[in-house]
Amino acid sequence: MGSSSSPSGPRPAITAERIVDAAVELTAERGLENWTLRELAGALGAYPAVLYHHVGDRDALICAVLDRVVATLPIPDEGLHWQEWFAQLLADVRVVLHRYPGTARWMVRFSPSVTAATTLVDRGIRLLQDAGFGEESSLILHMLTTTACQFVATEDDRNSPAFSQRLDNAAEYARHHDDPDHPGLATHAKMMKARQADPELAMHYQAQMYEYAIRRCLDGLAVRLAELKG
Amino acid sequence: MGSSSSPSGPRPAITAERIVDAAVELTAERGLENWTLRELAGALGAYPAVLYHHVGDRDALICAVLDRVVATLPIPDEGLHWQEWFAQLLADVRVVLHRYPGTARWMVRFSPSVTAATTLVDRGIRLLQDAGFGEESSLILHMLTTTACQFVATEDDRNSPAFSQRLDNAAEYARHHDDPDHPGLATHAKMMKARQADPELAMHYQAQMYEYAIRRCLDGLAVRLAELKG
DNA sequence: ACCTGAACACCGTTCAAGT
């Protein structure tokens, strides 16, 4: 229990980098919302106040974690058509962000501050401009990345151990399950029930939803492009 | 300061309904994340523990608030084409949820538990089925409502007084502002800068982004419908 | 059945004091 002779040997010096290392590791293990500054400090054998000295408050620390995570994002092949370039990018975004649960929610908030994204932003904007989206390119990039991160964030939320499904109206839905006056509701309830019962089905459903939403967005943008050109 | 002779006269009895009334009112005034159970109890002249007795924990209370909020959603005209029916519905969703900041985030989480949405769900599913979306109708309804609520939630987040824009890489962006090697980044940075400077522009940008995203989704669904039929 | 009042087990953050 000695503070300077822990079982793992002498502690290396505390630096901002080592703090962020540990934060990234804890995030990969338990998710961003499931560790506290006190636990992070504990893992480093340090006091909470030292985090403030080296990195700053929780928001600053999270930004540093986001930068590390985004830096691992592969950049799709330059030669791809804009639709496939974004399909590839956003598929990768989902995979990478899911490795660090809880980061997606903060990406939506802090994306303009994520330095590691600059190259991606530049390539994305140029691709859209070259495709013919003109002034709308910036809006479109923002829409696509925001939509992607929002869906991943929602998935993280539902996959969290803290997620509590309210069952208040399970009875309500059951009531309508065979109600001939509400056939649409019955269809929807049946699908939801199946998903709730089987965790594997639920996981597959999430992936399907993500791909479906992204594909619809990209198709909708193609329609828009035709409008702009027509 | 007498507990039963406050300036506003004798307190009516504490009931679950009155607790939810007060919660809805506080949410409209300050947003769901900006009041605590202690404050809610205080507003009712009661102890925090009584909330648990009548309604349950914070999640249960939030579900009750969501039900009230969703109940105020108008249902679009039955005669509308599916695209316009959803365009109308989702435009209304944004207006209504914004009146109660912070509820959108919880709608994403608890929507299956919101009893007040049953009629909307039934009509939406039937409209999509009648349009020809078949088995996909349930997925589509989920995608559209989730997308809408996620965008409103993100807007609430950015409009919150607690929102802290990280400026770590303001300098980084400025560096690329006129960088001929990163023309896309420069375009994006200019747009972001303008939006950050003018609050009214920022508000208009949010509305534009919402409508743009919803429209692209609906256009993408039209493309999908043609695929299914073709 | 319902309310009281205090307590529990946290949290992020700050700060004077040490070295």
Next chain:
DNA sequence: ACCTGAACACCGTTCAAGT
């Protein structure tokens, strides 16, 4: 400059005790 150790001002939730 960096770390210590405690404190501040909260939070949701629980619970024995009252009526």
